[in-house]
Amino acid sequence: MESKILLENGTNELEVLEFKIDDHCYGINVAKIKEIINYQDVTPVPNAHPSIEGIFMPRDTMITAIDLRNCLQRGTSKPGGLFIVTNFNKLDIAFHVDSVVGIHRVSWADIIKPNATISKAEESISTGIIKYDDRLIIILDFEKIVADINPNTGLNVDQLKEIGPRSRTDVPIVLAEDSQLLNKLIVDSLNKAGYNNVRHFENGKLAYDYIQNLKKRGQLEQCKCIITDIEMPIMDGHRLTKLIKTDDATKEIPLVIFSSLVNEEMRRKGEQLGANKQLSKPEIGNLVQTIDDLVNVKERPGGGEG
Structure with a gap:
């Protein structure tokens, strides 16, 4: 074929x-x-x-x-x-x-x-x-x-225990994930890691429409990071990535592909589309650390935000 x-x-x-x-x-x-x-x-x-x-x-x-x-x-x-x-x-x-x-x-x-x-x-x-x-x-x-x-093959939420105490942050994050179960698990995991301002959507189209509405209202500061699955109905994560990274207004927003499909070929595609990071779905601890790096959230020894 x-x-x-x-x-x-x-x-x-x-x-x-x-x-x-x-x-x-x-x-x-x-x-x-x-x-x-x-x-x-x-x-x-x-x-x-x-x-x-x-x-x-x-x-x-x-x-x-x-x-x-x-x-x-x-x-x-x-x-x-x-x-x-x-x-x-x-x-x-x-x-x-x-x-x-x-x-x-x-x-x-x-x-x-x-x-x-x-x-x-x-x-x-x-x-x-x-x-x-x-x-x-x-x-x-x-x-x-x-x-x-x-x-044990699902989302490895035990990785969050290794991160330790976290302070709360209102850094706005947009999540696109079609699985209701994984959507909730990811949001709950991010909340436990201190990220309490997560807007979540069941496909890339809904997430993209939300970001476009922020753009029209001049409020793109309300989206500091995007997390997207690859496989989603209506609009998949690669299409969402392409639309975000080819728009001068949104291309600087950090975007993480968080998918079960991050193999060698799909990683190459994600890189070509401009994804900032790509992680396999069991790695929820790595996802939190990646978001920390991308939005410049640092933890002081006492759990305070730097």
Whole structure:
């Protein structure tokens, strides 16, 4: 499949790999995929979560295999089919599926929210739906699937304990994060770190509109730092970054990409778009320290602000 358009950063597009489990169509962002391989025998892991099939070692790398059919409450997969080997949040994980249909280029603006057309099991682990030809493709939330199986892979809030006592600061921060759970966790974590003036939005478009309204009113001092996810409906984080960094009025606002997709290729794209920093989502402690540096907040030994 050609990807020439996607090589142009900030186009608000993504490529989705469509795959099937039984006759149901699902999708995953191609940016998460390392490779697709034929099913391999796995070694069961004692006392593992029921959705974990086991582990295997292609090319001397240990990979955990997850049974997507089981995650979707559609029974248990049998040997056969394919493994979609992924990398996100610094983890290599294989997802067992029946077959792969193909790759589709879509706009984030065309991805709609999950609704009553899908099952409760699907709704709880999906980020959106694509209408393609005569069928619906459900985009699954692979980060949530993995975090539900192993909560230790999620946001590492324990890192905040290492930071120590913090004074309060009203430095205004804008957050764009579509996951309700992560949105709340990030806001709560920033509050614990002393940042009590966080305006949070569920996609890049809402965050961008807010910043544009500040610009029109001559109040851009009310946005001292922007934190954005990459994968979001309506407007993704790369598009938001491009719009902010190509506008003379907003280009000096520090912008941090905080995403599960900060791999080598995505980091290169973020750099080209002008992101000031890029961090992987488990690193909430590093996020706080990065914001400290970008907005010049320093802590005195007694916890006072410098």
